[in-house]
Amino acid sequence: MNSIDDKKQELKPFELLLDRQTIAKRISELGKVITEDYRYKNPVMLGVLKGCVVFLADLIRDIKLPLELEFVSVSSYRKGEEREKEIKFSTAVPIPLKDRHVLIVEGVVDSARTANLLRKHIIKEEPASLEIVTLIDKPRSHRKEVDIKYVGFTVGNAFVIGYGLDNTQKYRNLPFIGKLIDR
Numbered sequence: 622m623n624s625i626d627d628k629k630q631e632l633k634p635f636e637l638l639l640d641r642q643t644i645a646k647r648i649s650e651l652g653k654v655i656t657e658d659y660r661y662k663n664p665v666m667l668g669v670l671k672g673c674v675v676f677l678a679d680l681i682r683d684i685k686l687p688l689e690l691e692f693v694s695v696s697s698y699r700k701g702e703e704r705e706k707e708i709k710f711s712t713a714v715p716i717p718l719k720d721r722h723v724l725i726v727e728g729v730v731d732s733a734r735t736a737n738l739l740r741k742h743i744i745k746e747e748p749a750s751l752e753i754v755t756l757i758d759k760p761r762s763h764r765k766e767v768d769i770k771y772v773g774f775t776v777g778n779a780f781v782i783g784y785g786l787d788n789t790q791k792y793r794n795l796p797f798i799g800k801l802i803d804r
C-alpha cells in the first residue's frame with residue numbers, strides 16, 4: 622500500500638554518469654597533484670557542506686600530507702522579489718585563515734556564485750593562497766567567471782546526483798554519480 626510517506630521517498634529516475642571506479646581513480650589523481658602542490662604548506666581544506674562530504678572524505682585520504690579540516694555551510698535563497706539569489710553563511714569560517722594555504726572543497730560548481738562569494742569572503746582574511754577543488758564542474762552553467770584550479774569531472778547542463786550531491790536532500794549516499802532524467 623502506498624502512503625503519503627512512501628510517495629515522499631520515491632526517487633526520480635536517473636541514469637549512471639560516472640561509476641565508482643572512475644571516480645576513485647580520478648580522486649586519487651587529484652590527491653597526487655594536490656600532495657605535490659601543497660608539500661610543506663600544511664593546507665586548510667575548507668569543505669562546503671553538505672555536497673563536499675563524500676568527495677572530501679575520499680580526497681583527504683589520497684593527500685599524503687599533514688592537513689587541517691574545516692567546514693562552512695552556505696545556503697542560497699531568493700532575496701525578496703529579486704531574480705538573483707543571495708548566498709549566506711549558515712556556519713561562519715571557523716578558524717583564522719590569515720597566512721594559511723586554503724583549499725576550498727566543493728561537490729559541484731554550477732552558476733559559480735557560491736564559489737565566487739566564498740572566495741571574496743576568504744580573500745579578506747589574507748590567506749597565503751586560496752584555491753578551489755570541485756568534484757564536478759558545470760562550466761556551461763557558470764554565470765560568473767571563476768578560477769577553479771582542480772576539477773574532478775566536467776559535465777554539461779545535467780542535474781547530477783550521488784556521491785554527496787542531492788536533489789531535495791536525497792541521493793547523497795549513492796556510491797556513483799548519476800544524472801536526473803527529464804520526463
Ligand code: IMP
Pocket residue numbers: 672697729730731732733734735736779780781782786787788
Ligand atoms: P552554484 O550555483 O555554483 O552557486 O551552486 C549552488 C549549489 O547548488 C551547489 O553547491 C549545490 O548544492 C547545488 N547544485 C547545483 N547544481 C547541482 C547539481 O547538478 N546537483 C546537485 N546540486 C547542485
Ligand code: MG
Pocket residue numbers: 787788789
Ligand atoms: Mg543541494
